[in-house]
Amino acid sequence: MLRGVLGKTFRLVGYTIQYGCIAHCAFEYVGGVVMTCWLLCRVELILELPAYYESSSKLEEHLLDFLSFKPAQMIYILKGFQLKFKNCLSFSVLDHQWSLQFKIQILFLQKILVDIFMVSKGKFCHRGDIVIAKSPSDPKSNICKRVIGLEGDKILSSSPSVFFKSHSYVPTGHVWLEGDNLQNSTDSRYYGPVPYGLIRGRIFFKIWPLSDFGFLRDSPNGHRFSDD
Amino acid sequence: MALSQGWMKRYFKAFCKGFFVAVPVAVTFLDRVACVARVEGASMQPSLNPGGSQSSDVVLLNHWKVRNFEVQRGDIVSLVSPKNPEQKIIKRVIALEGDIVKTMGHKNRYVKVPRGHIWVEGDHHGHSFDSNSFGPVSLGLLHGHATHILWPPERWQKLESVLPPERLPIQSEEDCLHGSP
Numbered sequence: 001m002l003r004g005v006l007g008k009t010f011r012l013v014g015y016t017i018q019y020g021c022i023a024h025c026a027f028e029y030v031g032g033v034v035m036t037c038w039l040l041c042r043v044e045l046i047l048e049l050p051a052y053y054e055s056s057s058k059l060e061e062h063l064l065d066f067l068s069f070k071p072a073q074m075i076y077i078l079k080g081f082q083l084k085f086k087n088c089l090s091f092s093v094l095d096h097q098w099s100l101q102f103k104i105q106i107l108f109l110q111k112i113l114v115d116i117f118m119v120s121k122g123k124f125c126h127r128g129d130i131v132i133a134k135s136p137s138d139p140k141s142n143i144c145k146r147v148i149g150l151e152g153d154k155i156l157s158s159s160p161s162v163f164f165k166s167h168s169y170v171p172t173g174h175v176w177l178e179g180d181n182l183q184n185s186t187d188s189r190y191y192g193p194v195p196y197g198l199i200r201g202r203i204f205f206k207i208w209p210l211s212d213f214g215f216l217r218d219s220p221n222g223h224r225f226s227d228d
Numbered sequence: 229m230a231l232s233q234g235w236m237k238r239y240f241k242a243f244c245k246g247f248f249v250a251v252p253v254a255v256t257f258l259d260r261v262a263c264v265a266r267v268e269g270a271s272m273q274p275s276l277n278p279g280g281s282q283s284s285d286v287v288l289l290n291h292w293k294v295r296n297f298e299v300q301r302g303d304i305v306s307l308v309s310p311k312n313p314e315q316k317i318i319k320r321v322i323a324l325e326g327d328i329v330k331t332m333g334h335k336n337r338y339v340k341v342p343r344g345h346i347w348v349e350g351d352h353h354g355h356s357f358d359s360n361s362f363g364p365v366s367l368g369l370l371h372g373h374a375t376h377i378l379w380p381p382e383r384w385q386k387l388e389s390v391l392p393p394e395r396l397p398i399q400s401e402e403d404c405l406h407g408s409p
Contacts, residue, residue: 021252028259134368137344139297173311191342197308197369 149176271350289372
């Protein structure tokens with residue numbers, strides 16, 4: 001009796017480990033399905049001002065840099081992985097010498113948009129592919145962007161809020177990633193080129209929503225590709 | 229004849245069954261828990277490869293310890309090289325995110341390590357391709373934490389997490405939060 005129960009337990013544990021390992025290998029080396037979740041909601045901005053902002057002009061300058069593409073007090077799209085903060089998201093700007101902290105509070109949720117994609121694994125990609133990569137500033141979250149430039153390419157690196165156009169070259173072993181929605185995307189224009197090692201896979205097929213079922217479309221920002 | 233064929237069939241079946249269990253389990257173990265790797269090059273002298281080119285140490289890389297991307301200053305870690313994704317490099321962590329480090333031979337004299345990044349250096353200054361040439365490294369490139377030297381047997385030891393006192397960060401994240409900028 002006891003022997004039978006023990007035997008069954010061991011067999012169950014064994015099968016769990018075996019199939020877990022097979023699943024791990026499949027997801028790591030072959031491919032799988034990813035889900036991206038977008039929230040459409042109304043947000044409010046709460047600022048916590050450090051004491052050293054004596055003059056408001058300095059603050060406005062900093063805020064304009066950051067908010068020029070992230071307008072507050074309007075319908076705003078947030079990425080799903082930030083949901084773990086529940087109703088209080090905090091950002092900090094570390095690009096500047098001073099760090100400025102502020103919170104965005106979700107007032108009410110309007111809609112949840114879910115996209116499901118198929119991914120194929122492999123580190124190597126071409127210009128125009130949509131890839132999944134680990135975020136350079138937070139290794140636990142993933143980003144999903146389009147490859148604009150490979151190593152050695154010359155790209156337009158200026159952010160949308162800057163009037164001066166600046167060009168730069170992508171260093172060896174890096175790629176230049178940009179979102180398709182240039183107005184509302186935190187991408188290589190902010191954190192610079194991304195190393196190849198962070199890329200996890202290439203997205204090639206959209207499953208959900210069914211209205212968009214099929215292979216993915218080309219980039220709407222074709223003019224940003226480098227012509228070598 | 230029929231007897232030998234049955235035996236062959238049974239043998240083949242057992243082999244397939246064992247193969248499909250052993251390979252995924254081994255691959256997952258090597259990916260997630262620990263693996264061993266041989267260290268090449270002189271960049272980590274004298275901690276690793278003290279004998280120069282004639283000896284090369286084999287180290288144990290613990291992946292489980294860094295599954296949440298938590299490292300301390302002074303740890304020896306392996307990373308995917310930011311310049312060549314095929315290659316792994318082994319270096320010592322000098323500074324974590326938010327620290328200000330004094331660089332040696334980098335284009336800027338002082339560097340503040342950005343969020344989600346670390347500053348790594350080899351122990352053999354001047355002979356190491358490290359953050360002084362490619363800048364801070366993203367934590368996502370972290371591969372494993374080198375904990376023990378396994379081979380050669382006379383060098384069997386635990387690798388201690390020590391930070392050279394002259395390489396302490398000038399200002400660390402904790403100071404920064406309380407002090408004025």
